[in-house]
Amino acid sequence: MTNKERYASAKEMYAKTGVDTEKAMEILKELPISLHCWQGDDVIGFDHDGPLTGGIQTTGNYPGKARTPRQLMEDIEKVIALVPGKVKLNLHACYAVFEEGEYVDRDKIEPRHFAKWVELAKKYGIGIDFNPTFFSHPKMKDGLTLSSPDPEIRRFWIEHGKACIRISSYFAEETGIPCVMNIWTGDGYKDVPADRMGPRMRYKESIEEILSEPFDYNKVKPCVESKVFGIGVEAYTAGSAEFTLSFAAAHRDKCMPLMDNGHYHPTEVVSDKIPALLCFYPELALHITRGVRWDSDHVLLLDDETKEIAKEIVRNNATDRVYMALDYFDASINRISAWVVGFRSWQKAMLMALCTPNEELKRLQDEGNFTKLMVMQEEAKLLPFGDVWAEYCERCGVAGDTAWFDEILAYEKDVLSKRS
Ligand code: RNT
Ligand code: ZN
Numbered sequence: 001m002t003n004k005e006r007y008a009s010a011k012e013m014y015a016k017t018g019v020d021t022e023k024a025m026e027i028l029k030e031l032p033i034s035l036h037c038w039q040g041d042d043v044i045g046f047d048h049d050g051p052l053t054g055g056i057q058t059t060g061n062y063p064g065k066a067r068t069p070r071q072l073m074e075d076i077e078k079v080i081a082l083v084p085g086k087v088k089l090n091l092h093a094c095y096a097v098f099e100e101g102e103y104v105d106r107d108k109i110e111p112r113h114f115a116k117w118v119e120l121a122k123k124y125g126i127g128i129d130f131n132p133t134f135f136s137h138p139k140m141k142d143g144l145t146l147s148s149p150d151p152e153i154r155r156f157w158i159e160h161g162k163a164c165i166r167i168s169s170y171f172a173e174e175t176g177i178p179c180v181m182n183i184w185t186g187d188g189y190k191d192v193p194a195d196r197m198g199p200r201m202r203y204k205e206s207i208e209e210i211l212s213e214p215f216d217y218n219k220v221k222p223c224v225e226s227k228v229f230g231i232g233v234e235a236y237t238a239g240s241a242e243f244t245l246s247f248a249a250a251h252r253d254k255c256m257p258l259m260d261n262g263h264y265h266p267t268e269v270v271s272d273k274i275p276a277l278l279c280f281y282p283e284l285a286l287h288i289t290r291g292v293r294w295d296s297d298h299v300l301l302l303d304d305e306t307k308e309i310a311k312e313i314v315r316n317n318a319t320d321r322v323y324m325a326l327d328y329f330d331a332s333i334n335r336i337s338a339w340v341v342g343f344r345s346w347q348k349a350m351l352m353a354l355c356t357p358n359e360e361l362k363r364l365q366d367e368g369n370f371t372k373l374m375v376m377q378e379e380a381k382l383l384p385f386g387d388v389w390a391e392y393c394e395r396c397g398v399a400g401d402t403a404w405f406d407e408i409l410a411y412e413k414d415v416l417s418k419r420s
């Protein structure tokens with residue numbers, strides 16, 4: 001059977017369950033998914049020579065890491081060529097591109113330092129999301145930034161946040177697409193703190209000051225990301241779940257919550273939190289990742305929770321209320337492959353969710369027909385999804401599942417292996 005014939009047969013089987021695979025593909029093609037630039041160079045950036053610090057870590061030393069803006073952009077273009085669907089760029093402030101010999105500290109960065117990124121976005125007609133970088137910097141004092149007891153330290157990081165709002169406005173203006181600007185700090189303590197509220201009050205006031213920088217909430221979408229613990233900050237984080245949710249609720253005219261599914265206790269699931277938050281927040285943002293034991297940032301795979309998260313976005317008709325961004329980093333395998341596997345996994349999860357007879361399943365639940373509900377949910381799992389996926393890749397003009405990895409190998413041989 002040809003791919004076309006396989007798809008035609010799959011389409012018919014899905015149609016019998018009430019699913020329109022054509023419509024599913026049309027919707028997914030247009031949904032922007034933020035691609036995190038930091039997978040390409042192990043979250044280092046171009047504004048410092050030091051290591052990654054601040055509660056997160058990469059492990060591994062796979063050859064071929066991008067070391068210059070040009071290399072990182074080249075790698076991102078390779079990823080774009082190998083993934084179906086719509087990419088949005090997701091940048092961190094430490095990826096500012098300076099002229100030869102130029103350097104400005106993070107409190108002084110300007111839109112012009114990101115002009116090269118805007119050029120890249122314009123080439124593909126895509127948007128840009130942004131993140132102030134509150135880590136890997138000497139002005140972190142005792143591991144603290146916005147919640148530091150030292151007013152000078154706080155001032156520096158507040159100015160950084162404000163500079164990032166201005167840069168986010170610039171991205172939105174230049175691309176014509178809103179820029180989601182995510183605030184995450186690793187602020188916290190390794191061991192039992194003597195004061196838990198003080199740092200949170202300072203954190204609150206600092207973020208409020210950042211958000212006092214003028215911006216248009218239709219164009220710049222600040223969000224606050226929580227985390228339960230980090231490496232070296234095991235006992236306490238200032239930006240806990242309750243803190244960030246309450247902060248976003250109290251500032252709903254200019255801020256929304258961001259949930260990273262690697263940032264909760266292991267038996268908590270973000271798939272269940274999404275519909276809870278959608279009852280109250282007009283919009284929310286996600287970092288989509290895979291937590292493994294204590295680590296929050298493994299490469300995204302098509303596992304059960306990934307599929308469940310996608311389902312909650314789709315079946316609550318919330319594709320226009322949930323900003324989706326990938327967030328993981330692996331330095332132990334080919335970095336381009338890691339990027340592509342994660343992006344494609346999310347596309348698969350979303351396409352599966354869009355190819356689920358959600359209305360019918362909801363009806364069974366409301367009718368109290370839990371027997372049939374269980375049967376249908378199980379049977380939906382074995383519908384010929386692979387044939388729809390293959391067709392989707394083809395319509396998006398990208399290599400299918402058995403073909404794209406050869407391109408990675410060729411890129412490794414021709415480009416990555418030549419980097420020192
Ligand atoms: C860290 C957070 C944060 C970072 C990026 C680099 O645990 O998830 O979002 O991964 O900002
Ligand atoms: Zn995150």
